[in-house]
Amino acid sequence: MFPFLDLAGINRRDEAALTEAFQRVLRSGWYVLGEEVAAFEAEYAGLCGARHAIGVGNGLDALTLILRGYRQLGRLAESDEVILPNNSFVATALAVSEAGLRPVLVEPDVETFNIDPAAVEAAIGPRTRAIIAVHLYGRLADMDALRRLADRHGLLLIEDAAQAHGARDAQGLAAGALGDAAGFSFFPVKNLGALGDAGALTTQDDALAEQVRKLRNYGSSRKYVHELQGVNSRLDELQAALLRVKLARVEADAQARRQLAGRYLEGIDNPHLRLPRAPVIAESHVWHQFVIRSAQRDALQAHLESLGVPSLIHYPIPIHRQAAYAEYAVVDLPVSMQLAGEVLSLPLYPGMAEEWVDRTIEACNTFRP
């Protein structure tokens, strides 16, 4: 079986530059909150077209700190409701809970896998204060519809852009500049991945940026003076230096992913499989995952495996059926339940061997339920 994702191969492309970055940090003698983080923050803000990018420990913290920052600013208060898609990775909900707010889980659209604006509208109540739009699998959520809803009801619109680095809308605006604030993960498997845990948030809002810069650093902007009960969640110099190297490839890698997605969309032709639909604006999808559907998903996965083709399930248990969210188990969310039983992610990454792409297409086409 070939690898589902060849991280070593992806990073080998930059081995010399990554090694040089490591040595630069090693020899600098400065390892936390220094020049590399400041430079990465400026460069990442540039990619997103955001006024501020703030490096933090991971993607979960990025989202949590956005919400905590808005609490400091009085825009959110204890137990306020935040609407998010039930088929996301659990971190989206954990951030809401960790910030002392209440997740409200809603259904995705089956075609795009992204949060369904109609479901969001139906879920808005007197305690609703924010929506988190997850750009799931790398595809931009319907931000125009969500912005209209947010404006009409006076809600914050936050992006969970953990899977969507560099995705752009019809106007050329990037993930990270489409809402009030956005959280990014640079977990190694992401389209922009560090060599360990790392994350960042972006925002156009100076006041939020100021709060978050304090919150990530023990609630302090001056050494040993603590204005807030903050946390320790800083992007470290080493990861920032490595990310600066890898940042140069984000756009080209997204294009390579689009090409591979195009190969799958053209080559896979099996009436028993549902393929993802390519968006009208090609740039609005960075294909973090290529997710197909089958009512016989487990048999499909076994068939692929028997032909040496790896696959993964993102995600097998929707948030409302996680033990961590047992109080939501009674909520009826049939669309996300159905998707959890049908989705299967195929291997897709820059540098994936032609032969592996062909083998994946062939294996999909020979599946018979």
Ligand SMILES: Cc1ncc(COP(=O)(O)O)c(C=O)c1O
């Ligand atoms: C949609 C989504 N949100 C949040 C996260 C959390 O990021 P991290 O793993 O860096 O905490 C991830 C990735 O793991 C994710 O895929």
